[in-house]
Amino acid sequence: MYVLLSAAMSIDGYLDDGSPDRLVLSGPEDLDRVDAVRASVDAILVGAGTVRADDPRLLVRSADRRAARIASGLPENPIKVALTRGDIDPGRAFFTAGPAEKIVYGPAALRDSLGELATVVDLDDLGAILADLSARGVRRLMVEGGGAVHTQFLSAGLVDELQLVVAPFFVGEAEAPRFVRPARFPYTALNRLRLEATEQIGDCALLTYRTERG
Numbered sequence: 211m212y213v214l215l216s217a218a219m220s221i222d223g224y225l226d227d228g229s230p231d232r233l234v235l236s237g238p239e240d241l242d243r244v245d246a247v248r249a250s251v252d253a254i255l256v257g258a259g260t261v262r263a264d265d266p267r268l269l270v271r272s273a274d275r276r277a278a279r280i281a282s283g284l285p286e287n288p289i290k291v292a293l294t295r296g297d298i299d300p301g302r303a304f305f306t307a308g309p310a311e312k313i314v315y316g317p318a319a320l321r322d323s324l325g326e327l328a329t330v331v332d333l334d335d336l337g338a339i340l341a342d343l344s345a346r347g348v349r350r351l352m353v354e355g356g357g358a359v360h361t362q363f364l365s366a367g368l369v370d371e372l373q374l375v376v377a378p379f380f381v382g383e384a385e386a387p388r389f390v391r392p393a394r395f396p397y398t399a400l401n402r403l404r405l406e407a408t409e410q411i412g413d414c415a416l417l418t419y420r421t422e423r424g
């Protein structure tokens with residue numbers, strides 16, 4: 211399975227600030243680019259922290275892109291995938307905004323609270339989760355955060371492509387969520403990621419990296 215990790219961060223590496231409101235990092239042009247990427251994948255995966263903090267809909271916004279997916283025999287929207295080891299609120303847009311198939315990798319007890327809203331699969335190992343998604347027909351997966359999820363995918367060497375948008379400002383708050391947390395990453399000064407492309411999008415920079423896996 212091809213795994214594409216997409217994130218936007220400040221110059222000092224933050225995904226968000228400490229305020230309850232979602233931090234706007236990029237602009238409309240980049241959001242449209244991300245929408246095109248969403249339209250190109252079979253599934254979009256986020257951690258429960260992102261579901262709680264941002265309440266994302268994780269749908270393809272463009273009607274033309276949804277129509278193109280349907281015309282090529284795909285579901286209107288990619289499968290939404292969330293990871294949790296605890297609880298997840300069934301009132302979140304992850305569950306209520308649709309139409310889209312939803313899968314939650316989390317404790318089996320979640321089946322009681324989620325009912326028909328999502329398929330619950332009791333797995334937390336990323337390798338096993340990717341194998342399960344693959345068995346469900348997912349060939350292209352987009353990982354959309356947050357920091358804990360990025361850290362696991364990147365440190366486990368499970369990412370083929372990294373699309374990183376750098377927004378031209380600083381957050382500078384010690385407690386705000388960072389792009390990744392401290393971990394042992396396979397990509398070091400001696401084993402670097404391959405920078406494939408750089409692009410200016412509005413006032414942001416899009417850096418596209420490939421790993422050896424990809």
Ligand SMILES: NC(=O)c1ccc[n+]([C@@H]2O[C@H](COP(=O)([O-])OP(=O)(O)OC[C@H]3O[C@@H](n4cnc5c(N)ncnc54)[C@H](OP(=O)(O)O)[C@@H]3O)[C@@H](O)[C@H]2O)c1
Nearest residue numbers: 218226257258259260293294295296334355356357358359
């Ligand atoms: N700028 C961007 O591109 C971007 C994108 C996405 C998110 N964000 C920001 O990132 C922040 C959230 O990041 P975060 O690091 O706090 O949270 P996160 O990575 O979204 O989610 C972490 C949570 O996911 C669950 N989880 C992670 N790995 C798991 C595994 N292997 N198996 C089962 N469950 C697993 C756990 O949920 P439980 O706690 O429920 O057990 C964990 O606490 C928010 O501020 C959001 O705004 C920014």
